[in-house]
Amino acid sequence: MSNRFFKKIVGGTNEFERTPVPEQSLKGSRSFLGMYAGEHTAGTEFVIGPLFVAHGVSAGDLVFGLLIGNLLAVLSWALITAPIATAKRMTLYYQLERIAGKNVVRWYNLVNALMFCFLAGSMIAVSATAVGIPFDLEMPTLTDWFPRTAGWVVTVLLLGAVVTLVAIQGYSQVSKFANVMSPWMILIFFSAAIVGLSQLGVGSAESLVSVAQEVIWNGVPLPGMSRFSVWHVIFFAWFCNMAMHIGMSDLTILRYARSWKAGFAVFGGVYLGHFVAWIASGILYAVFLQANSGSQEFAPGPIAYQTLGIAGAICVVIAGWTTANPTIYRAGLALQGIFPKVATWKITAVVGGITSLAACFPALVMKLLDFVALYGLLLMPMGAVIFADFYFSQKMGFRSEGALSSKSEFSLPALMSWVLTLAFCLGLNLFYGVEIFFLGLPGWFVAVAIFVALSKVKYPVSKSLAA
Amino acid sequence: MKPLLKIISFAGLLLSIGPPILLFAGKMEMDSMKLWMGIGMVAWMSTAPFWINKPSGQ
Numbered sequence: 001m002s003n004r005f006f007k008k009i010v011g012g013t014n015e016f017e018r019t020p021v022p023e024q025s026l027k028g029s030r031s032f033l034g035m036y037a038g039e040h041t042a043g044t045e046f047v048i049g050p051l052f053v054a055h056g057v058s059a060g061d062l063v064f065g066l067l068i069g070n071l072l073a074v075l076s077w078a079l080i081t082a083p084i085a086t087a088k089r090m091t092l093y094y095q096l097e098r099i100a101g102k103n104v105v106r107w108y109n110l111v112n113a114l115m116f117c118f119l120a121g122s123m124i125a126v127s128a129t130a131v132g133i134p135f136d137l138e139m140p141t142l143t144d145w146f147p148r149t150a151g152w153v154v155t156v157l158l159l160g161a162v163v164t165l166v167a168i169q170g171y172s173q174v175s176k177f178a179n180v181m182s183p184w185m186i187l188i189f190f191s192a193a194i195v196g197l198s199q200l201g202v203g204s205a206e207s208l209v210s211v212a213q214e215v216i217w218n219g220v221p222l223p224g225m226s227r228f229s230v231w232h233v234i235f236f237a238w239f240c241n242m243a244m245h246i247g248m249s250d251l252t253i254l255r256y257a258r259s260w261k262a263g264f265a266v267f268g269g270v271y272l273g274h275f276v277a278w279i280a281s282g283i284l285y286a287v288f289l290q291a292n293s294g295s296q297e298f299a300p301g302p303i304a305y306q307t308l309g310i311a312g313a314i315c316v317v318i319a320g321w322t323t324a325n326p327t328i329y330r331a332g333l334a335l336q337g338i339f340p341k342v343a344t345w346k347i348t349a350v351v352g353g354i355t356s357l358a359a360c361f362p363a364l365v366m367k368l369l370d371f372v373a374l375y376g377l378l379l380m381p382m383g384a385v386i387f388a389d390f391y392f393s394q395k396m397g398f399r400s401e402g403a404l405s406s407k408s409e410f411s412l413p414a415l416m417s418w419v420l421t422l423a424f425c426l427g428l429n430l431f432y433g434v435e436i437f438f439l440g441l442p443g444w445f446v447a448v449a450i451f452v453a454l455s456k457v458k459y460p461v462s463k464s465l466a467a
Numbered sequence: 468m469k470p471l472l473k474i475i476s477f478a479g480l481l482l483s484i485g486p487p488i489l490l491f492a493g494k495m496e497m498d499s500m501k502l503w504m505g506i507g508m509v510a511w512m513s514t515a516p517f518w519i520n521k522p523s524g525q
Contacts, residue, residue, distance in 0.1 A: 176516070176520045177516070179519065179520060180512075180515045180516045180519050180520065181512075183480065183515075184479070184480065184483060184508065184511045184512075184515075187480055187483045187484045188483060190484060190487075191483060191484055191486075191487040191504065194484075194487040194488060194490070194491050195487045195490060195491070195500070197491065198487075198490050198491040308501065308504060309500075309501025309502070309504060309505060310501065310504075310505045310508070311483065311501070311504040311505050311507070311508045312504075314508060315508075
């Protein structure tokens with residue numbers, strides 16, 4: 001059921017693209033529960049959990065940080081995204097077009113499409129680590145930015161070609177397959193944790209605590225990796241889906257919700273994927289490190305295969321592929337917004353090519369935490385613009401949906417809010433050394449403030465009334 | 468036919484989580500666990516697509 005619903009939302013036959021979703025098409029919270037559970041148990045989980053281990057997160061910091069960070073993420077979806085989604089019932093793109101104008105949305109689409117390409121590329125690379133097992137492929141290491149061998153490049157390009165060909169065929173079949181695989185993949189993550197703990201010698205609650213603290217998340221980063229604190233974990237868990245919640249991408253999904261309370265349905269998905277799955281994949285990596293002392297190799301395929309056998313390796317392939325495929329498709333849709341006259345298959349083929357080339361570079365996997373944070377940060381200001389337009393236009397005395405109300409295809413307040421916020425974040429990073437994971441929160445407030453201030457000047461209510 | 472497919476599917480899921488629990492309890496060897504998990508994966512993949520996405524699920 002959730003598959004058909006999801007297809008309706010992101011598929012090429014999307015309905016209600018430029019009209020609010022009508023009453024008869026609304027869905028209950030259960031539809032969202034299933035969809036979010038599948039969405040957040042994906043290929044990225046096989047990388048993020050191990051990277052926390054590599055960054056030397058301590059056990060207490062991890063558990064506490066994930067509990068708090070995920071709670072903040074759920075509240076962001078439920079209290080920020082869902083109320084606007086259910087009040088307006090429009091897609092992100094259409095809502096943004098009314099506020100920022102078509103010309104600004106084109107740039108947004110381009111950035112969005114590029115980020116989707118890189119994300120899909122990292123997932124193809126993750127799948128390639130499992131596909132390469134039977135060929136004894138030399139796997140990338142934690143500090144690799146460039147491909148190590150020609151074999152890696154060939155494997156990734158071939159896999160990328162297959163994924164792209166399937167994506168060209170459309171979204172539906174892979175979406176159905178992903179829907180079928182979701183319950184099994186969730187169980188594989190649970191199994192990974194159980195087997196991993198067994199291999200690490202856990203036999204009681206006391207040994208669980210000591211192994212977690214001294215072996216798995218011992219607080220010591222691997223060579224070449226920075227050390228993560230509880231704040232890193234909290235902010236990463238909160239903002240790894242920043243583009244979706246405070247960035248408002250999920251307006252497109254939650255506009256189908258009967259009530260804003262459906263935003264809380266993300267709870268199940270987030271705590272399964274971003275709590276259980278991250279912990280489980282971290283345990284898997286710790287087992288790998290114990291068995292291969294001093295190894296710098298970082299390859300989810302062999303890591304899962306070593307502990308779970310063929311089921312683990314296949315799970316990595318499927319998780320990577322079913323994440324990469326819809327991501328390529330979404331990138332294609334975003335680009336089609338810029339080039340509406342170009343055939344969908346041609347755009348998907350170009351996107352697939354860019355994705356496959358990107359996948360050759362292991363840096364995308366090794367720096368996935370930074371990349372995910374950057375992706376959310378780049379798109380977040382537009383979510384802040386939508387938030388400010390919805391809540392502050394009346395209170396602060398400027399016209400809502402500035403581009404639409406002034407019959408313009410370009411809104412200066414929206415564009416400046418986007419550009420200046422990113423410049424502010426870059427400044428914080430360059431001059432004050434604030435890490436990328438922490439830039440989203442101040443950036444959001446800055447984006448809201450800039451948009452409100454400039455809108456009051458550009459779209460004052462009194463001017464409109466006088467006209 | 469569909470009830471039989473569902474039974475096989477759920478058996479597949481059971482084989483994906485049961486053997487790891489048995490391994491943890493010391494009742495199963497690692498190689499056997501991997502084998503049974505592989506069988507469970509095949510059972511799930513070969514039967515679930517025939518009922519999990521069907522319209523009756525709506």
